[in-house]
Amino acid sequence: MKKRITILTGAGISAESGINTFRDSGGLWEGHDVMEVASPEGFARNPELVLDFYNQRRRQLPEVAPNEAHKALFKLEDFYNVTIVTQNVDDLHERAGSSNVIHIHGELLKARSTKNENSIIPWTKDLNIGDYCEKGHQLRPHIVWFGKAVPLLEQAAIATQNADIVIIIGTSMQVYPAASLIDYAQSGIPIYFIDPKPNVSKNNYDNLTVIAKTAVQGIPQLVTELIATIHKN
Template sequence: MKKRITILTGAGMSAESGINTFRDAGGLWEGHDVMEVASPQGFARNPNLVLDFYNQRRKQLHEVSPNIAHRVLVELEDFFKVTIVTQNVDDLHERAGSSNVIHIHGELLKVRSTKNENVVLPWSNDLNLGDCCDEGHQLRPHIVWFGEAVPLLEEAAIATQNADIVIIIGTSMQVYPAASLIDYAQSRIPIYFVDPKPNVSRNNYDNLTVIAKTAVQGIPKLVTELIATIQEN
């Protein structure tokens, strides 16, 4: 039976593909207060602003490609049962070829009904006021906004709990509830933390290996080493 790897990825994973990170030090996202463009209240106040904001993000996504870190993670699937839990709303993991991806913060290339959150549709172009589901309700970005429940969090927690190895890539692990996922990992399993500015202490977790590099710099070597351990056994 293949060992199970759960990989937790954040904004740093996609930054090297050219996708801007969620927000800068001032709490702004592309010049907007995040609550203006990433909250139900912001959408209620100014739906056109919010829709335009995500239309621009969607256009940017069409202009970028998976980087080497996205691509080499796919190689792990030949040797391990891999689950990727990502905070990213892009589809770069899927485009690289990963087959099991849980998007806990939603997906940019999907929309859903404002009336029935279970009505989710693929959407690759602009979304405008007047674009409605079959029941006549306005569509909105399929993004988990501030103050909203994270419906896939339990699935992500189970994947982390069942893992034989956990890899954390390009995330500060400071934003909840995503940051709580590491607490579900079994004690004493190998945990690898890949980030150029890691802020997780080795003292907090058993068998933590910190790789103070970007995803592109650190992941190819780690993947090679993990595959080598399987081939040697």
């Protein structure tokens, strides 16, 4: 039976493919206050602005490609039972081949009804005022906005709880509720934290290995080591 690996990924892994990480050091998203473009209140005030913001993000996806970090994670599936829990709303993990991806913050390539959050459809083009769901309600980006519940958080927590190994990549683990996922990991299992500027202490977790590298630098190396471990056994 394959060991289970749960991988928690954030903006850092997508940034190396050229995707803007949205939020800059001043807390703005592309020059906008985050509440203007990522909250129900912002959408109610100015839906055109919000739709355009995500249309621009969606248009960028065909211009970027999975990087070596995404591709390396896919290789793990031959040897481990892999679940990727990502805060990213792009499709780079899927395009690299990963088959079990939980998008806890939503997905750019989907839209959902403004009246029924469970009415979700694929969406690859611009989303505009006047685009309706089958029941005649305006569609909105399938993004988990600030102040709203994270529907897939429980599924992500179970995946973390059941893991034999946890890998954290390209995320500060300071944005809640996503940051709480690491608390579900079983005591004593190997935890790897890959980030060029890691801000976690080894004293906080049992068996934590910090790899102070970017995703593209650190992940292929770690994947090679994890595969080698399988061959040894």
